[in-house]
Amino acid sequence: MEEIKNRVFEVIKRVFKLRDLTLDEDFLREGNIEGWDSLGHLNLLMELEREFGIKFSLDDIERSRTFRDITALIERKLNERKT
Amino acid sequence: MEVAVLSNINMEPLSRFLNGCYFSGFGQYLKDLKDRSSPFWSKDFDVIWLHFDVDLEPPEFISILRNTILPEVEELARKRTKTLIIFSELCFPQYHIEHFFRKKKLFEEIQYFNKEIEALSITIPNFLVLSTEYLIRKVGYSNFLNENFWYAGRIKYSLKAFESFGREIKRIYKAYKGLIKKVLIVDLDNTLWGGIIGEDGIDGILLSEDGKGKIFRDFQKNVKKLKDLGVLLCIVSKNNYSDVVEVFEKHPLMVLKLDDFIGKKINWKPKHENIKELAQELNLGLDSFVFIDDNPFERKVVREFLPEVAVPEFPEDITVLNSWFWEEVVYEYFPKLSVTKEDREKLEQYKRNIRRRELQSKLTSYEDFLKSLQINLNVYVDDGRFKTRLAQLTQKTNQFNLTTRRYTESDIENFLNSKDTIVYALEYRDVFGSEGIVGEAIVRVKDDEAVIDTFLMSCRVIGRNVEYQFLDFIINDLRKRGIKRIFGEYIPTKRNILVKDFYKKAGFTEISQNKFMKEL
Incomplete structure (x- = not known):
């Protein structure tokens, strides 16, 4: 899980071009970060699909709008793939 | 590279793969095209890319494109001659109600439209077509689209699709600007044939009409196609020379002949040293070379010692050797819009130069050598037949080039048509044969003064005093x-120190640093 969190965090920094962001799980969510608006959200999730080689459903995209939701979702997807 | 994107769908994720993108706002492309006061018209772009997706539009969209948008685009191309206009060919919708129909009306319309833009790309020099079909086939339709993000926020294409669009646009731009390599260096063992000749012997190497050996036979055929495009081929291989000659001469399924290669370094020296020697012998910069080798060690050595040489990764699975070669080598390093006569005769021209050098080493004085060449020069003034070659020369000539100004074919066409500009093309011939157009000068005239904007000579004829005769002709x-x-004028670059004193030697006076004048 830690590894997933770090990778997601790196992608967030890259997508929103924020180098000095701190990994604050409660703070990282749509609306709190410059650029993370509804279009930014789509860009972020597209990058995460590429990063982890997974595919989100429409529901995934609409529901997962915080760092916690997203990392939990990715963990679930990666586990599903293993089993 | 500054790119403007005009589209009827959201293309913004492209900016992840292309820097400096401008996107016309949603539904704004027609306004951008028409409204000369929009920011789209006030900025200079290297490329304007128009991409339309017919899938989502009503049936009359294609006739709107043809009647309303295409004339605007033509106008755009003619107004903005410094900009390359790229138009994506229209794509058939994957799913369509007429799919099983004998007569597919929509398909016919799309085909007709694509024929029309193809015709434009032949008549308008700064207008080119992007093959969407090719990209979709490459990526695969289901990977090209993003149904989830489409319904979440109207992003129709996947990142993979945007990545391949970005790459394709860069390649088309390179082809347009002539930013391509000149030489392909290949290794032999496990590259031109399977196995190692020194160990497996001529009967043991893989090169056949079926099975794994066919991969290598096909590969040789593809390499030969590059040769026919005007790319020079070289071998750099650690082997015994006699083993290699035996394969080339005796193996019945060899496609390439030793004669197809202008340079052959078959020895046990480090490969980077061999490549350096090739660059000297051919009188070409190291950045003109692409090096292919299956051995990661050799690739690393060349990358480390000669960072200017392009060294693409080699496929780990040899099965994909040929598609890899097309995708990562041919399309990446050798994209070309057309082939000139000089391109087709390039190998022979370089061979003649080697023979000239042999003759030179036999004769005692340089003057005798020049005399024995029986050089014959021809100068053509404002001759449109050579416009492709003339553009190519400005793009590729680095050493004997006074100003190193790069021009596209449409720039040259403008010079040819302008009364204030004279374009001179120099043709060279000697006892060994014709070298085609090897020298070029672009002169701007105003009243009784002339400014030499461009003066250049192909490196093939440097050192035969031809440059002075060419300049004399122009002066007369x-x-x-x-x-x-x-x-x-002399504009110094890293590569053109050779011509620093050219105007002085030709009898011009230096009026300020690197500016020269001659009174007639």
Whole structure:
């Protein structure tokens, strides 16, 4: 899980071009970060699909709008793939 | 590279793969095209890319494109001659109600439209077509689209699709600008054939009409196609020379012949040293070379010692050797819009140069050598037949080039058509044969003064005093036109130190640093 969190965090920094962001799980969510608006959200999730080689459903995209939701979702997807 | 994207769908994720993108707002592309006060018109772009997706539009969209948008685009191309206009060919929708119909009306319309833009790309020099079909086939339709993000926020294409669009646009731009390599260096063992000749012997190497050996036979056929495009081929291989000659001469399924290669370094020396020698022998910069080798060690050595040489990764699975070669080598390093006569004869021209050098080493004095060449020069003035070659020369010539100004074919066409600009093309021939157009000068004239904007010679003929005869011809021609003063200029680059004193030697006076003048 830690590894997933770090990778997601790196992608967030890259997508929103924020180098000095701190990994604050409660703070990282749509609306709190410059650029993370509804279009930014789509860009972020597209990058995460590429990063982890997974595919989100429409529901995934609409529901997962915080760092916690997203990392939990990715963990679930990666586990599903293993089993 | 600054790119403007005009589209009927959201293309913004492209900015992840292309820097400096401008996107017309949603539904704004027509306004951008028409409204000369929009920011789209006030900025200079290297490329304007128009991409339309017919899938989502009503049936009359194609006739709107043809009747309303295409004339605007033509106008755009003619107005903005410094900009390359790229138009994506229209794609058939994957799913369509007429799919099983004998007569597919929509398909016919799309085909007709694509034929029309293809015709434009032949008549308008700064207008080119992007093959969407090719990209979709490459990526695969289901990977090209993003149904989830489409319904979440109207992003129709996947990141993979945007990545391949970005790459394709860069390649088309490179082809347009002539930013391509000149030489392909290949390794032999496990590259031109399977196995190792020194160990497996001529009967043991893989090269056949079926099975794994066919991969290598096909590969050789593809390499030969590059040769026919005007790319020079070289071998750099650690082997015994006699083993290699045996394969080339005796193996019945070899496609390439030793004669197809202008340079052959078959020895046990480090490969980077061999490549350096090739660059000297061919009189080409290291950045003109692409090096292919299956051995990661050799690739690393060349990358480390000669960072200017392009060294693409080699496929780990040899099965994909040929598609890899097309995708990562041919399309990446050798994209071309057309082939000139000079391209087709390139190998022979370089061979003649080697024979000239042999003759030179036999003769005692350089003057005798020049005399024995029986050089014959021809100068063509404002001759449109050579416009492709003339653009190519400005793009590729680095050493004997006074100003290193790069021009596209449409720039050259403008010079040819302009009364204030004279374009001179120099043709060279000697006992060994014709070298085609090897020298070029672009001169701007105003009243009784002339400014030499461009003066260059192909490296193939440097050192035969041809440059002075060419300049003399130009001076005489300008005199006849009533010119009283000629100005020349030297713009130093890393590569053109050779011509630093050219104008001085030709009798011009230096009026300020690197600016020269001659009174007639």
